[in-house]
Amino acid sequence: MINLLKNSKQLYAAAILTGCCFLLACENDADKVKDWTKKVIMQEEATDIDSYLSQNGVMKARLKAPKMIRFYADTIYVEFPQTLHVDFYDDSTQIESRLDCRYGKYFESINKVYLRDSVVVITVKGDTLRSPDLWWDQNSKMFYTDKYAIYHGIGKQIYGGKGLTATQDLSSVIFNQPEGTVQMSQNGLPK
Numbered sequence: 535m536i537n538l539l540k541n542s543k544q545l546y547a548a549a550i551l552t553g554c555c556f557l558l559a560c561e562n563d564a565d566k567v568k569d570w571t572k573k574v575i576m577q578e579e580a581t582d583i584d585s586y587l588s589q590n591g592v593m594k595a596r597l598k599a600p601k602m603i604r605f606y607a608d609t610i611y612v613e614f615p616q617t618l619h620v621d622f623y624d625d626s627t628q629i630e631s632r633l634d635c636r637y638g639k640y641f642e643s644i645n646k647v648y649l650r651d652s653v654v655v656i657t658v659k660g661d662t663l664r665s666p667d668l669w670w671d672q673n674s675k676m677f678y679t680d681k682y683a684i685y686h687g688i689g690k691q692i693y694g695g696k697g698l699t700a701t702q703d704l705s706s707v708i709f710n711q712p713e714g715t716v717q718m719s720q721n722g723l724p725k
Contacts, residue, residue: 576606583614587672596621599638614638618649622702630703631657633670645672661687661704675702683709 583602587595599614618638624630636651650667655677665683670676680697685707694709701707 578604578606580604592625593623593627595623610642612640612642614640624703629658631655635668646670647672655700655704657704659688661685663698663700663704663707665698670702676700677702680710685709 580602581600583597583599585597586593587597598619600616601614603613603615605611605613615637618633618635620633621629622631622633633649633653633655635649635653637649639648640646641648647670648667649670653665653668655663655668663677663683663685665679666681668677668679668681668683671678676699678697678699683694683698685692685694685698685700685704687704692707692709693713694711695713696710698707698709
């Protein structure tokens with residue numbers, strides 16, 4: 535019995551001594567640990583993009599951009615870091631409006647596009663919407679922003695200091711806190 539206790543004490547002592555050796559022998563270089571544990575975001579890059587968007591077999595838009603980068607992060611998104619041009623089509627595949635900007639970011643999971651830096655939307659009727667940044671919701675076919683925007687139409691020039699909501703074809707433009715001039719007809723309605 536005494537011999538068994540003596541052996542178990544020696545066994546515990548050997549285990550503690552071996553554990554201490556392992557702890558003292560480990561060396562973790564902080565840079566190497568960061569390399570092994572850093573989050574890697576996969577990405578794909580393409581140039582000279584010419585893409586078509588269709589819903590239920592009907593073409594809705596054509597997108598052109600010199601460069602596109604798709605990021606596979608927590609939220610998958612696509613960046614257009616240089617410029618972006620989109621032609622929007624009506625149900626008879628005729629162009630109803632055009633969009634140009636210097637930067638775009640498409641969030642695939644929510645079907646929304648963030649546009650910034652000299653955003654311009656022009657309809658075939660000549661109506662023009664300008665804003666420093668704008669969101670486009672593909673599902674509702676709406677533009678919206680909380681930034682300053684300018685709308686020029688036939689006989690209309692409206693400024694909005696606190697944002698707007700507009701349909702994709704600019705047939706309906708609703709400003710938050712609008713300013714500007716609108717020509718009125720004889721019956722008191724805007725022309």
